[in-house]
Each structure stands twice: as structure tokens, then as C-alpha cells.
Amino acid sequence: MIDLCMRNNYKEHFIIENRIEELPALAEKIEQLAEHWEFQPDLTMKINLVLEEAVSNIIYYAFDDDEIHKIEISIIKESNILTIEIIDDGIPFDPASQKQPDISLPAEERPVGGLGIFLISKIMNTVKYSRNNNLNILTLTKKI
Amino acid sequence: MKVYKEKIDKFSVLNISGRIDINNYSVFEEEVNRLFNDGETNIIINCSGLNYISSSGLRVFLIAQKRSISLNGNLYLCNMQPVIKEIFTISGFTSIFKILDTLEQVLTVSNNKSG
Numbered sequence: 001m002i003d004l005c006m007r008n009n010y011k012e013h014f015i016i017e018n019r020i021e022e023l024p025a026l027a028e029k030i031e032q033l034a035e036h037w038e039f040q041p042d043l044t045m046k047i048n049l050v051l052e053e054a055v056s057n058i059i060y061y062a063f064d065d066d067e068i069h070k071i072e073i074s075i076i077k078e079s080n081i082l083t084i085e086i087i088d089d090g091i092p093f094d095p096a097s098q099k100q101p102d103i104s105l106p107a108e109e110r111p112v113g114g115l116g117i118f119l120i121s122k123i124m125n126t127v128k129y130s131r132n133n134n135l136n137i138l139t140l141t142k143k144i
Numbered sequence: 145m146k147v148y149k150e151k152i153d154k155f156s157v158l159n160i161s162g163r164i165d166i167n168n169y170s171v172f173e174e175e176v177n178r179l180f181n182d183g184e185t186n187i188i189i190n191c192s193g194l195n196y197i198s199s200s201g202l203r204v205f206l207i208a209q210k211r212s213i214s215l216n217g218n219l220y221l222c223n224m225q226p227v228i229k230e231i232f233t234i235s236g237f238t239s240i241f242k243i244l245d246t247l248e249q250v251l252t253v254s255n256n257k258s259g
Contacts, residue, residue, distance in 0.1 A: 024167055042227040045196055049231070052198045056166050103236025107209045115235055116199040122234045 010037050010077040018059045018069040018088075023052060026073070037077060043144060046123050047075075047084070053116035054086050054095070054138060062090025062136065077144070084124075084140040093136060094129040095120065146193070147175045153251060155220075156184040161193020164201030173204045180208075185217030188250050192223035202235055209241060218242075220250045 012033050016022040027048050034044035055071060063069055072087040095117045101110075103118075121127050124140040131137070145162040156179050164172050179187055189205075205221075212219035221243045224232070232238050244250050 020166060023165070027163075027165070041195075042230075045227050048196065049198050052166055056200075101236075104239075105236075107206065107213055107240040110206055110210075110236075110240065112203055112206055112210075113199075115202055119199060119231070119234060 010075075012075045014073045014075075016055070016071050016073070018063055018071060018090075020056060020059055023055065026051065026055070030075075033075065039144075047082070047142075050084065050120050050123050050140065051086075053120050054084075054140070057095065057116060058086070058088045058090060058093075058136075062088050062093060064091060080144055082142045082144050084142075086136075086138045086140075088136050089134050090136060092131050095138060096127045096129045145171060147172065149175070149179075152188070152247070153254075155186045155188045155250070155254070157188045157190055157247070159190045159193070161195075163196035164194065164204070165196060165198050166200045169200040169204055172201065173207070176204060176208045180211055180215070185212070185215050186254070187212065187217065188220045188222060188247065190223050190247055191221055191225070191228060194228055195225060197228055197231055202231070202237065205237065205241070218254065220244060220254075222247050222250050 014026060014029060016026055030048050030051065031044060034047065039047070051073065055073070058071055069089055074085040076083040076085075098117050100121070101114045101118055120140065124142045126139075126141045128139040129136070130139075145160060145164055145168050148159040150157050150159065158175060158179065160172065187208075209219055219242065221241050223246060224243060229238070229243070232241070232243070244253065
């Protein structure tokens with residue numbers, strides 16, 4: 001595991017395969033990192049939530065073949081800004097352009113699903129998508 | 145995630161602890177479905193030990209509430225940790241669920257209603 005730990009700058013990099021079974025191990029690594037970087041438990045929970053939503057979305061929807069694909073996740077803390085970057089080589093998909101659910105609807109009318117990307121956009125301060133050659137690059141930042 | 149079921153007064157109480165995530169939400173969903181399938185309409189989900197939820201878990205809660213409403217049932221949630229409550233708030237779920245601070249409050253409120 002690469003660990004470039006400086007005074008106030010922290011960076012960690014993970015690579016997982018496009019299998020949903022990879023997620024518990026990723027969550028555990030984030031827990032360890034959060035302890036090391038002295039995150040509040042609430043922040044750790046939210047970061048894990050954001051990663052689960054973003055990565056599971058990629059695993060379920062980004063690939064139209066049965067090949068194994070790598071998904072790269074970088075987490076960077078620079079003073080009070082946390083940046084998460086997720087890179088995959090799936091089909092182009094911009095989560096930032098998705099329609100937001102109407103959360104004012106009563107239970108009977110609320111559609112089931114569609115909350116994942118919405119949660120990411122509410123928890124993080126910025127959500128930026130770019131396409132570089134054959135790569136989707138999702139960059140999320142949060143003030144901490 | 146651990147799920148422990150008990151009966152308190154007229155309520156079936158589902159005590160959940162740990163994580164509800166994309167890898168295990170179906171276990172929680174099965175437990176909730178079993179209650180409804182057994183004809184239970186007064187249900188409390190006690191979230192005191194719940195420390196992680198993602199959209200896959202929220203989805204199960206929403207389905208449960210839809211089913212409860214269609215049966216004219218009573219579904220209460222209680223003992224939510226602040227960060228879980230925050231996720232419910234962000235999702236607009238605090239306005240579609242009856243969420244109380246403690247299990248005792250649920251029992252008091254429901255007794256007052258029936259009395």
C-alpha cells in the first residue's frame with residue numbers, strides 16, 4: 001500500500017476489480033485509513049457511503065463485457081479538503097448530469113432507487129466528471 | 145449486520161446493528177418481508193446499533209414503509225445514531241417515516257393513540 005504521508009498532506013491509492021465482493025475489503029481499508037488520518041467516525045461513514053455508491057454504480061453499469069476491469073480510487077487530504085478520484089475504463093457515464101430525485105414526495109409516490117448518486121452530491125461539496133481517452137474520471141471533494 | 149427479533153406489547157421489534165450495505169441488504173430485506181408475510185402490521189425497527197447505511201439499505205426501508213401504508217400498518221423507527229438520521233434527512237426520509245428517539249417513546253405514543 002502506497003503511503004505518502006507528509007505533515008498535512010495525505011494520499012492513498014487503491015485498485016479493485018469490478019466485482020461487488022470487493023467492496024467490504026475496500027470499506028475496511030477506508031476504516032483503517034480514516035483511523036490513521038484521524039477522521040471523525042461520522043466522516044468515515046460518509047466517505048465509505050460515497051465510495052460504495054460511486055463504485056457499485058460503476059460495477060453494475062459501466063461494463064458491457066464479462067472482462068475483469070480495474071477501478072482506481074485515490075483519496076487525498078490536503079489541509080481541510082478531502083478529494084476522492086475514481087477512474088474506470090467503462091462506457092462514458094456522467095453521474096453529475098443525472099436527474100435528481102424529488103425527495104418531497106410522500107412514501108407512496110417515492111420511486112424505489114435513484115438515491116445513490118443523489119447522496120454523493122449531497123455529502124460531497126463538488127462532483128466533477130471528465131472523460132479522458134477511454135477513461136471515466138470522477139473527482140469528488142469535501143471540506144472537512 | 146445482526147438482526148434480532150422480539151415481541152414487545154403489540155409490536156414486532158426488529159433490532160438491527162452493524163452495517164446495511166450493498167453486500168448484505170438482502171438479509172435485512174428478507175427479515176422485513178418475513179414480518180409482513182407473517183401478518184405483522186405493528187412494526188418497530190430499532191436502529192440503535194446501526195452504524196452504516198447506503199442507498200441499498202434505504203431502499204429496503206422505503207419498500208417497508210410503502211407496504212406498511214398499503215396495509216394501514218404502523219411502522220416506527222427509533223434509536224437512530226445522529227449520522228444515520230442525517231442520511232435519512234438528506235434522503236427526505238424523515239418526512240415519510242415515524243422516527244422517534246427511543247423505543248419507550250414509540251410504546252407511549254402508540255398507547256396514547258389506541259387509548
